[in-house]
Amino acid sequence: MTTESRPSIIGTRPIRPDGFDKVVGRAVYGADVRLPGMLFGRVKRSPHAHAVIKRIDVSKALALPGVHAVITHADFPEPREKIVQSFRGPGPAQWEIERLLARRKVLFKGHPVAAVCANDLHTAEDALDLIEVEYEVLLPVLNLHDALLPSAPILHDDGFADPIKGLFDPVGGHATNVATRLELGAGDVELGFREADVIIEREYETGTYHQGYIEPHNGTAIWGPDGRLTVWTSTQGAFGMRESISRVLGLSISQLRVIPAEIGGGFGAKNVMYLEPLAALLSKKSGGRPVQVRMSNQEVLEATGPTSATRAWVRLGAKRDGTLVAADVRLEYEAGAYHGSPVAGGARCALGPYAIPHQRVVGYDIVVNKSKVAAYRAPGASASEFAVESAVDELAQKLSMDPMELRLKNPARAGQRRSDGATHGSIGTVEVMQALVDSPHYRSELAGKNRGRGVAMGFWQNGGGESSAFANVHEDGRVTLLTGSVDIGGLRAALAMQFAETLGIPYEDVSSLVADTESIGFTNNTGGSRSAFATGWAAYQSALDIREQLEQRIAKIWEVDAAEVSYDPVDATLRGPGDLMMTFKEAARRLPHSGGMIQGHADVVSTSLGAVGACMAAHIVDVEVDRETGKVTILRYTAVQDVGRAIHPSYVEGQIQGGVAQGVGMALSEEYVFDASGAMRNNSLLDYRMPTALDLPMIDVVLVEVPNPGHPYGVRGVGEVPIVPPLAAVANAIADAIGVRVPRLPASPRVILEQLEQGS
Amino acid sequence: MSQRIIVNSNINGENIEFMADERDSLLEALRDRIGLTGVKEGCNNGNCGACAVIMDGRLVNSCCVMAAECQDASITTVEGLEKDGQLTTLQQTFLEDAALQCGICTPGFLVAATALLEFNPHPTEHEIRFWLAGNLCRCTGYDKIIRAVQHAAERA
Numbered sequence: 001m002t003t004e005s006r007p008s009i010i011g012t013r014p015i016r017p018d019g020f021d022k023v024v025g026r027a028v029y030g031a032d033v034r035l036p037g038m039l040f041g042r043v044k045r046s047p048h049a050h051a052v053i054k055r056i057d058v059s060k061a062l063a064l065p066g067v068h069a070v071i072t073h074a075d076f077p078e079p080r081e082k083i084v085q086s087f088r089g090p091g092p093a094q095w096e097i098e099r100l101l102a103r104r105k106v107l108f109k110g111h112p113v114a115a116v117c118a119n120d121l122h123t124a125e126d127a128l129d130l131i132e133v134e135y136e137v138l139l140p141v142l143n144l145h146d147a148l149l150p151s152a153p154i155l156h157d158d159g160f161a162d163p164i165k166g167l168f169d170p171v172g173g174h175a176t177n178v179a180t181r182l183e184l185g186a187g188d189v190e191l192g193f194r195e196a197d198v199i200i201e202r203e204y205e206t207g208t209y210h211q212g213y214i215e216p217h218n219g220t221a222i223w224g225p226d227g228r229l230t231v232w233t234s235t236q237g238a239f240g241m242r243e244s245i246s247r248v249l250g251l252s253i254s255q256l257r258v259i260p261a262e263i264g265g266g267f268g269a270k271n272v273m274y275l276e277p278l279a280a281l282l283s284k285k286s287g288g289r290p291v292q293v294r295m296s297n298q299e300v301l302e303a304t305g306p307t308s309a310t311r312a313w314v315r316l317g318a319k320r321d322g323t324l325v326a327a328d329v330r331l332e333y334e335a336g337a338y339h340g341s342p343v344a345g346g347a348r349c350a351l352g353p354y355a356i357p358h359q360r361v362v363g364y365d366i367v368v369n370k371s372k373v374a375a376y377r378a379p380g381a382s383a384s385e386f387a388v389e390s391a392v393d394e395l396a397q398k399l400s401m402d403p404m405e406l407r408l409k410n411p412a413r414a415g416q417r418r419s420d421g422a423t424h425g426s427i428g429t430v431e432v433m434q435a436l437v438d439s440p441h442y443r444s445e446l447a448g449k450n451r452g453r454g455v456a457m458g459f460w461q462n463g464g465g466e467s468s469a470f471a472n473v474h475e476d477g478r479v480t481l482l483t484g485s486v487d488i489g490g491l492r493a494a495l496a497m498q499f500a501e502t503l504g505i506p507y508e509d510v511s512s513l514v515a516d517t518e519s520i521g522f523t524n525n526t527g528g529s530r531s532a533f534a535t536g537w538a539a540y541q542s543a544l545d546i547r548e549q550l551e552q553r554i555a556k557i558w559e560v561d562a563a564e565v566s567y568d569p570v571d572a573t574l575r576g577p578g579d580l581m582m583t584f585k586e587a588a589r590r591l592p593h594s595g596g597m598i599q600g601h602a603d604v605v606s607t608s609l610g611a612v613g614a615c616m617a618a619h620i621v622d623v624e625v626d627r628e629t630g631k632v633t634i635l636r637y638t639a640v641q642d643v644g645r646a647i648h649p650s651y652v653e654g655q656i657q658g659g660v661a662q663g664v665g666m667a668l669s670e671e672y673v674f675d676a677s678g679a680m681r682n683n684s685l686l687d688y689r690m691p692t693a694l695d696l697p698m699i700d701v702v703l704v705e706v707p708n709p710g711h712p713y714g715v716r717g718v719g720e721v722p723i724v725p726p727l728a729a730v731a732n733a734i735a736d737a738i739g740v741r742v743p744r745l746p747a748s749p750r751v752i753l754e755q756l757e758q759g760s
Numbered sequence: 761m762s763q764r765i766i767v768n769s770n771i772n773g774e775n776i777e778f779m780a781d782e783r784d785s786l787l788e789a790l791r792d793r794i795g796l797t798g799v800k801e802g803c804n805n806g807n808c809g810a811c812a813v814i815m816d817g818r819l820v821n822s823c824c825v826m827a828a829e830c831q832d833a834s835i836t837t838v839e840g841l842e843k844d845g846q847l848t849t850l851q852q853t854f855l856e857d858a859a860l861q862c863g864i865c866t867p868g869f870l871v872a873a874t875a876l877l878e879f880n881p882h883p884t885e886h887e888i889r890f891w892l893a894g895n896l897c898r899c900t901g902y903d904k905i906i907r908a909v910q911h912a913a914e915r916a
Binding site for chain 2: 655
């Protein structure tokens, strides 16, 4: 039998494994979970942004027919450890619980104070109105400026942070709303500015944005009579969720099984637990009935996410010829009600695209009376790079240089030290800059009044972490690939393709599934653009494991030494001495009667195998500004990105196009509007204005492939960096169009008209 | 306390009698009483289009229709698009063109685009964007969705 060698699967565009279920409405998302006897839960929330809870009375709610249980903060156990570690640093364990259900104080409008479950949603909602909460309203702190005033009300006055050095350290003996300060740097900034011929100094701000996923948060739980807890939820990571839930409920992680449902978008914010422990406690109090708690979209906007509103101060110094010699950046990020803004990510990436010998980035994490911020796609980097990329354009203007010429003069290269102390590995800065300059868009003429063109760079570090894969070879030659990585946008396809490529079998013969916390080895969350890279490594290793086991098994059948058998992935065929050969399909068929089926397995800490490939992007946009109304229209958009190697180019393009759309939303139309009491005035998807199909043109994508040497197929994470450049690219285009720079985003019609008035 | 009501509708070609709470929206009735969870709740106030269905030939957001209004109505949900186990051209082009990422908005987009192509079999790009402006997608930037609709129109 002969098998023709097949072309590479990588780089093709097959239909995703979960696609069929999703176009016929059969895919089960978190809110679609239906269990026998299931009760429905709702959350009672604070109407005040800052208040002391004087009294909660749930008796009337409990008395309502159809209501099964009501919980408050008192239903949580005391934390076993006083201090918990999270990826954003240590914090008081008590605050993790208080974020879920307030204890002594509410810290934002929408802060949960109680939860109820009933036979149906309407009854649960009726019960919410019967829960009585008495508040003593305090002055809220609603922005960075007010938070830093000496007279500012202090959010955290409970002393829980006192044992943690570096967290809310008192200033001059007084409590503060500044949670943490960080400083990164390289070289000698003062020296650098002395060497500079030209220096500019600017300030920029960004508003509060929401991740804007269409699926509201949900959580379904059964607390069994054996004390074991099962949770279904739309999460970016079942294992991360297991850790979070077990900590606040005082469970050991193995007492808890988390089953990840299909997830309707996350963009970072579905790494966070909100409802799952409430569903668990309600189930426990309802005698083990399954309980599903869901949010409305209004609750999502008011009490999850959002991202940090930010202020940035940027000082850049350059030689007359455009060589950057010094950069000094100060970032202030709102954390929301609890510490932990993504200011560190913003700081690490702020100057990422450039080689600057002397640099310093200082960041502040500052609490205000708003929902605690959550990660949002390249967390922190959109805001910091908006500031730097705007300043780079202003510097180019001052130097009378073309903006791309200035950038091409200073690209970050491999081996160069970054401000966070790391060195750049393989990085495609020059390649994406050059591809942008060579693009049809850049080379086209832009004609017309009030039209302008802008460019901007984006850098994101990407993540690695731990991933597992388990691959089950079936007798018919097909393979089931189980991984622990939640699939938000085509990951199952990208993993199946890497796996099939390694075995040399058809993509269609791989069934790619997402497993729960008891069915697969530990796997970090889908976030940090890590999964196609790290879980791709695991899929690859599990296929290698199968190849090795097949070689040993077939050697036995052939009665030869295993070293004499080799698996050739080009035609998925095992070859032995002489002309002995057997295809993968035939080998699979022989397994049951030669010692049993085989399974491939891998648990990898990806970064011990190969370096994470950081990601560089360059975007170009044409806009038109209506001077009468202040409306900005996107005429044309091209995104260039170093993607390492595009496993499934359609989903790589899709990640980039989606990131661009969100970045354009940040640049032009999205923004939380708060009133003086701290209430969000535009808490609907009509008024929180995300781009619609009518607001955007087609988004052209140029994939640049500089393979990551730290991955067998050259993969770099691609999902996050595309949200970074649009803010500055659009702002730079507006400046080009009307000669007035917008220092604060979004550049809504109001802001544009104000700037035009000031400029004239 | 609220009343229970009995409603008779034709849903995806089948005559169905169901019991609902008088406060139920059509969305709640479809999902929680009838089990058609392919219809998605996004915003629950008519802004996102994830719950779109075709009711008596009109594209509606099922969160903004009361179940009680559906007596004798004919309703098509995403579950009713495929014919004889065959995907429609739109469903097929959505798959081929990678027009979905997380997929939560997909049922609404498919229903809305189906209504568009019935109303206007050869829409321009602008007409597609205008018609679909009532459906929010946060993952794709719309590019591949628009192309999937264009490709379906070309094949018809």
